[in-house]
Structures are given as structure tokens and as C-alpha cells.
Amino acid sequence: MTPADVEVLYVSSVPSPEQFVAMQGELLPSAQQVTYGMPESGFKFHSLIQRGLLDNGARVTSLVGRSATPTFYRGGWWRRVVDRPRPSLVVDHRGFPNVRVLKQAHLAASLAAGALRWRLRTRGRQRFVVVDAAYVSALPGVLAATRGVTRVAVFADVYTFMADVSDASSRSGARYRAVRRVVGRTYRSIDRFVLLTRQMDDVVNPLGRPSIVMEGLVDADMAASDNVLEAKDEQLTVLYSGALRREYGLAHLVDGFRAWDHPSARLVVYGGGDFAPDVAAAAAADPRVEFRGTAPNAEVVAAQQRAWLLVNPRPADQEFTAYSFPSKNMEYLVSGTAVLTTRLPGMPPEYDEHVLTIDGSSAADVTAALERAAALGRTALHERGDRARRFVLERKNHRTQGLRIVQLALGESHD
Template sequence: MKVSLLLGCFPSDKYDEIVSNSKGVIQYAADALQKSFLEGLSTFFDDIHVINLPYIGSFPFRYKVLTSSTGKFSYVSQNGKCLEGENVKFLNLTGVKGYSRYVAAKRSLIKWCENYMDEEKVVLVYAIHSPFLKACVDAKRKCKSLKIILIVPDLPDYMSDNKSIIYRMSKKCDAILLKSLYPYVDGFVLLSKYMTEMLPIGNKSWTVVEGIFNNSQDDVLVDKKTSKDALQYIFYAGTLAKRYGVMNLVEAFMHITNQNTRLVICGAGDSEKEIVKCTSIDKRIIFKGQLPRIEVLKLQKESTLLVNPRTPEEEYTKFSFPSKTMEYLASGVPVLLYKLPGIPEEYFQYCYSIEDLSIECLTNKMNEILSLDSYELKLKGDKAREFILREKNPASQARKIVDLINSLY
């Protein structure tokens, strides 16, 4: 069987270039997850072909360069396998970017298929991205034996707060196109079981991979504070969107009276200005902005408590598994989460959780956790890390995808 992955990750040799040319939010979490899929699948397949068109912002508003980089793609896994393919060039201009990505992806995928016309073939495509999915469908029309597996980390209806007329019209057109493409998909990899309610899956095969923790991206040196009166650090990293509860965390922290406590926030989003304003009111709040992932991992491990303030009252929380959840739990640092429906129940025995949505309750819960003995906190963090490394490693999670592929034949 021949396997191809149609992805949008950042090649290691182009990583710094992409970060440097980006304006605004950078898709660090999506990049890490895609590389974790590569890591896991390399355990089961010796020959995987990667077709890569990075998920970057559009020129000129969100990216500084008009075209994407081209050349050979390679990813060396922890088991020593080198997965190869191509970084496919596309025109990154606002308005034509989507069509250019479609044409470029289609050309590369059909070329790959034609090399193996008499063999079983499957393409795994990352995300509900209509240029990618249409490229796969057109390739399938030409190469009838091609199977399509769609990896769904997010649902389009819940990916943005943009309410402009132009955006809504474009998303409506995109939804119509996607509806015509879904029937050609043979299997689905979902982030949440509740996604089956929103996608036309019917009797088709599907599996849930809520996330993958790749510890090859986790090897950072840290400087843990061990002094009895060391400062206690509460940490949050991610998209700074109001709907994700970051301002609730800031407000709750400002009610903590202990002057030896600090709140460290990393990321970018619509709450940045408010957060900066709060740093001038409460000097204990430290805003770092958007940092390289390796620096975020280091700050996480140096913290006392990691908090995800996303609350469960909005419907989209059924269909998402916050990418930071697995990364937080794998850090070995205690984690505080709300009980989101998209997070499987097994996770909550390894973290602290909260169900009351009031600011006061969040303040009290953080105070309660920070008052615990350091040994108890370490034990909680260590057990969480062991769980993630044991159950959510790339090979364990990719095994579900391999079983899904086998079910198609």
C-alpha cells in the first residue's frame, strides 16, 4: 500500500523563515500536530510521501512574501526513518491563494498517483481546507483506486470570530463546495466524537484522535524554582481570544492577594490590548506576546500551575480538544481545566478541574492549588506526564489511523 500525506506544516529548514515572514497569529499548534502525525505513522509505514503546502498567512496583510518556498521536504522521525516529499510552491496572494493552493496540490497528488496506478493508494489530508480536499477529490476521479481520509482538527463553522459580510459570504460559498466534496471521503479522523453530529459521515469509517504528544518536541532544559519563598507562576499560552476565556483568567488572577504569585501569558489574539492594559494595573501580570514554541515549552515547565480558562458554555467546545491540554499535561506541571465536553473523561483524573463558571470560583481554585504541598503538586504533574507518554504517544494514536486505513480494504 502507498500512503501520501497532504499537509500544511512548517519544514524544519524553512521554520525560521516562515516565523520571520509571518504577521499576526502563527499556526504553531497545527504545525506540531501535523508533525506528530508524521512521527506516529512512520512507525507503521516505511514509505510515506509528503505533499506540503504550509498553512501561512496571505500576502500582503499576514505574510511578507508573495510565494511560498519550494524544494524537497524531509522529516526525520525518532526511529530514524526519513519521510520525504516536496514543498509545493503556490501564489500566496490574498484573493487567489486558495485557488493556487488547489492547483498546486492537485498537480502534485495526481503525479504521485500516476506513479502507482496498479497499487492500493491512500491520501491523508490535514484539515477541512477546501483547496486540499478538492485536489484530493479531483485526483480520485482520475485515479479511481485512491482512498481519501480526512483529518478533522477543527470544524469550519467554529474556527473564527470574524463576522464581516465578506467573510460570511466566502464561508457560505466554501460550505457549499465542501458539501459537494464530502461524499468522496472514505474515512475520517476526528478530534472529538461529537464531530459526527456535524459531518455527513453516515456509515463511513471514522476514529477519534483527540491529539498526539510527540516528546521529540519536548526536550527542553528548565530552571525550576526550589526555594521555599520562590515566586509561584501561573501560566497560559495560546490564542488570546475572548471566547477562550483568557480575560476571565486575568480577572480571576487580579483577585489573588498573594504578592508572590505571577501570571505569565503568551500568545496573540483579540485580547492583546486588554491584557497589556491590565499589566499596567497589576504588575504581577507578565505578557510575553507570541514566542517560538521552544520558549513556550520552557516557560511551561518552569511554572507552578498551567491553566486553560476555556469554559464549556459555548457549543463549539463539544467539537474541540484544546491543543494545549495534552502539552500541558505532558509538562509534568499541575494543570487546571474546565470540564469541556470535547475532552475525554479519562483526562480529568490527571488534572485539577472546575465546573463553576464564576470568576470567584476560578480565583478560589487557583488559590487552593497554589496552597498545596510542593510534593503533592509534583506527584500530580508526574502522573499526568506518565499518562500522556504512555497512552497518547505518536505510535499509540497513529495505530488508530492504521486500523482505519485497514478497514477500507
């Protein structure tokens, strides 16, 4: 069998591009997209997986439970929306009442019903199911409705460590312990595992079922976007783009940069989040710090390509980092600009020669790393970034990773 003969059911909270934009328009004024719902990084991750399946010839039916709650989005009834962005892709956004508790129960039943209809419709064909393992409220019903079909779960996070989920933000309490038990039992019904890091395997796959590690993927079409040395900023520019959260090491980045005795360097920061006021205050106090807030993706990508260095200061000494590989690192690497990151335990050794590292989790460690990187000079940094870009485009592009998932589901994986 080839991927062109395969029907795929994809169950997640990832909307079509049109619905993603529409949902942002429904956010309440006090809400921030980076702190709840489907952030852009998650949207890109799952959308690229779907594109990888499609580009390998599979036919994909995407069942979507949009991640909206009355706390952050307008209430009332959210109607069903069916999009067909490509001939071989149907994106079915299920309708739901945006009412606390009722919404999750309604969507769980609706997604299970949609999965059952897909199972009946595709009888006799080569097929498999892909589920976002983080969608814990939908998993039991979808897995029950697709019994007898190979189910592949994509783990971009481990539920135990998902601080953004309201009932998992604390590791104590009866509600959290009950949810954790249910999730653990649900994961035992999964047939194949796509894991962000190898360390996840012991946590979510106690039965040792077939799995692959897919720490990320990049858009193969980025090969057409050149990063040219002559277009680099004349001024030494260090750039951070993404969610501005204190737990992501932003305080160490800002303090470490400001302690760096390099008068002509500048730190450019894009993004929003609870640390944004601190970045704005740093920009007001230090003319070398520039806070640009949230901006269109095209503007951010262009700024990444002009910068000398892209930095990710996420602390490497916290327990959850063994189960994470920031999508930011993949986004940075494919830009063609040199990357400076902490030594995250979930980062495979093959990346070591393609990144510069922050050896520690303090502001002083950031300062030392910036000094080492700047000493290489603009040309050497550009050459390192170009090598890293070619590495991820050749080895981690969405078509290659999509094919690995198909092979895993069909029992043809060579990992």
C-alpha cells in the same frame, strides 16, 4: 501488511520545520502568526502525525500548500521548495502566486496534479491518503485525483466553527452558506475520519463511515525531559502560554487571578494576540502579573516545567467547544506540571483524574479554582502533574496515534 509496506500521501498546509521558520520571516510587520496562517499549534499537530506514520515505518509524501496571503505575507511568486528531512519523507511545498483568489485556485490545481502523479507512481502498492480536512479549497481536487485510494481526513476543527477563516467567521451570508454546502458534499467523499471529539462525528460523517477519536497527541521523545520537584519555582507560579485571544477566556483568567487574595502568587503569561495589550496593562497595574510576550519554544517549555500550575481558561459554554480539544491541554499535560482547565464537553472522561477543573466560565470561577488548586500544595500538584504526564506519554504519544491512523486506513482499527 505492515506499516513499512505502506505509501502515504499527506496533503495539508503544514510546511517542513525549515519552511515554517522561513515563512515566519516573510510575515509583514503588522501581521501576527497567531491570527492567521499556520499557527505553531497546528504545525506541531500535523507534524507529529507525520512523525507517527514515519516512526511506524510508512513512507510519506507531503504535499504542502503554504498558508500565506498578501494581506499578511509578502506578495509575488513563492517558488516551489522540496525538502527531504528523512529518507522516508519528502515535503513538496508547491509554488504559487501570492495574489488574492489566484493563489487558492493555483494551489488547488497544483495539489490535485501532485496527488494524481503520486497515485500513478504508487500503483500496485499498499497506500492511503491523509488530508487536513480544514484545507477546504484543496479537498475537492485532491479527492478527485485519488479516487479509488482510501482517503483519511483529519479533523482538528469543524469548518462551520472556524472563526479564523475569513469566509466562515459569520454564520450568515450567501458566501458562507455556499461554502458550507460545498464542504458538506466534499466530506461525503471521505472514506475514513480522524476526529478531535466524538461529537464531530454527527456533523462531518453523516454516512457513518469508519472513524476514530484522536483528541491530540504528544511527542514520545518528551519522556526524556524530566519535570523535577526541586527545580520548581519557590514562588507559587500560575502560567498561561498560547494565543492571547479574548474569546479564549483570557479576561476571566486575568481578572480572576487579580481578585485572588494570594500576595505571593504570580501569573506568568506568554503569547501574542488581540488581548496582549490588556495583559500588559494588567502587568503594569499588578506586580503579581508578568507578561513575557512571545518567546522561543524552549524557553516556554522550561517555564512550564518550573511552574506550579498551567491554566487554560477557554470557556466551555460556547457551541464550538464540543468540537474542540485544545492542543494546549496536551502540551500542558506532557510537561509534567499540574493542569487547571475548564470542563470542555469534548474532553473524554479518561482525562478527569488527570486535570484540575474550573467549574464555570466567570472570573469568580477562576478565582475559586485557583484557591482549590493552591490548597493542595507544591508537592501534591507536582505528583498530579507527573501522573498526567505518564498517562499521555503511554497512551497518547505520536507513535501510538500514528499506528491507530494506519490501522484505520487499512481496515484494522479496533476502536
